[in-house]
Amino acid sequence: MVHISEIGQIFREEYGRSVAVLVRVLGSIDAAEDAVQDAFTEAVARWPDAGLPPSPVGWIITTARNRAIDRLRREASGREKLAQAALLRGDEHGDEPGDEPEGIEVDSVVDDQLRLIFTCCHPALNRSAQVALTLKLLGGLGTAEIAHAFLVPEPTMAQRLVRAKGKIRDARIPYRVPSGAELPERMKSVLAVVYLVFNEGYAASSGPGLVREDLCQEALRLGRLIMELMPDEPEAKGLLALMLLLNARRAARTTSDGGLVLLAHQDRSLWDADQIAEGQSFVRQCLKRNQPGPYQLQAAINAVHSDAAQPANTDWRQILALYGQLLAMEPTPVVALNRAVALAEVEGPAAGLAAVDVLELGHYYLFHAVRADLLRRLGRNTEAVAAYRAAEEHTGNDAERDFLEGRVRALTTTGPGLAAPTSDDPHGR
Incomplete structure (x- = not known):
């Protein structure tokens, strides 16, 4: 038996990958989202009794593609759309749910995810739209969750998302990874969006609580994804290190009733030793690369703090x-x-x-x-x-x-x- 909560976890982890592949296949963000939603709806109906398929993400992508083809066929009014549906299916008989998606290799999926990340963070979109789209398309967060995170009504957030996707469509924003001189500035924007998500979770700009744990975890997941997709980008590793070292203190940052505890007064035994060790390991790797950037330097600063067992032992001269x-x-x-x-x-x-x-x-x-x-x-x-x-x-x-x-x-x-x-x-x- 597969519990619904397991399917929810798969949705959160695989939604972005599935949408990224379907955007390339269908050429439309909206069509890709609809197809993936249809596939997960079918998964909720089938998996509790049938069990998980060998490759859940392969099942979702194949099923989503097939649902999109079925929709095209229903809406087709001429040979051109029928031909498009046949091309998408790839053969006369098609795949059954559970088959691996034809022609989708690991490298291709990686490329698809990178393209979607850079599309979400295109400079033609304002920063709030970049953040919302990244959370929606890569993070799998629902509109209501994103609206709640940024304390705006759900209809308002829904309109922002519609406008952002409409701008991508109408401005013909390319679904690609920039190259040459474009790449450094665009990468800076991608990392800034992920860090904005983390900061909103780590020190919420408004609302009753200091911390939004869900946003911190989502930013860490996105940070890991970007580092895996671009392993040779030292600033991606620096950002992940920074977020890990900050997040390691989360349990000590508030009192039992939610009050703020300053760094000097935190119980350092509550700091997460595993996150500190991982973050410091990434910092050391960055130092060996000797290509310093802002996130790497901030991570190094926080690594110094994490070295101090007591506040009095902090090496403030090194931090300065x-x-x-x-x-x-x-x-x-x-x-x-x-x-x-x-x-x-x-x-x-x-x-x-x-x-x-x-x-x-x-x-x-x-x-x-x-x-x-x-x-x-x-x-x-x-x-x-x-x-x-x-x-x-x-x-x-x-x-x-x-x-x-x-x-x-x-x-x-x-x-x-x-x-x-x-x-x-x-x-x-």
Whole structure:
């Protein structure tokens, strides 16, 4: 007997691969999605009694192709569509569900998945559409799940997905992996989309909880997929290492009632040793390649943190040096803010505050939170309270807001006595 939950797991793992193959075969994202959905509906009806086929994904792809052919035949109004259906089937008699899909080799499936990833992340689409399409087509998440993840109504998310797929169709966005000069910038976009998914799960931009475990796991799955598809891309390995090292701390980042716990106060025995070991192994592999990139440097920073059994053992000078390299590579205010946190640990809060105060990040709640902490450590409590309250105004996450309110209460009732939130980033995560 096959439990429905097993079929659901196969759906999540194989949906993207199946859709990728069918997009190539059918030339339409919508037609591919409909065909794969039909195939999984049939799997739900058959597999509980018949058992899993030897190759579930092969069964799904073959069945989806056959369902698409049947639909073409029903809708065919002339010889051209009938000929297209015959071409798709590949022979006069066709396949039975359970057969391996003809002409679909492992390398072909890999290519199909890469093409779909780059199509989802085409620069003609805005970033929110790229993220939504990646989750839908590669992750197998339903529209309702994606809408819930980004706190928008399901009809709104459905419209965004329809518009994004319509833009791909109407603009004739090519279903291919870019080559030559296009590839580095497009790869950067692909990795950025996966990291956005992870960050939304790791520190939700709004809502009651700090963490969305489902999004963290989905980002890790996508990160593994991209690394497997492009094993010679060091930044793909760096991104996966970074996500593993951050996610390893997840169990220690919140209290039993969901409150935020800063890095300096986390119970490090709760950190996931297996994820740390895997992430550090990837970092070492990246170092041997000696082709540093932003994700590799961020992973290296977090590898240093994971080496410290206690906060006092953290090698902040090495972290500061790594942030210096990252800032040279990506001279953004957010990277500069992270470096300022490390600088404060090495040279003191006054040096950190001086580095923070030149940044133009007034819209960013972490800017105010970092500034508030440095002011508190300098004994400038009135200014610190004002900065904490500014941070509250710029976050939509309840756990973060509760933490900031606690800081304000502590300062207005007991004065400067709180431990410094030593951190690998302004979030103290």
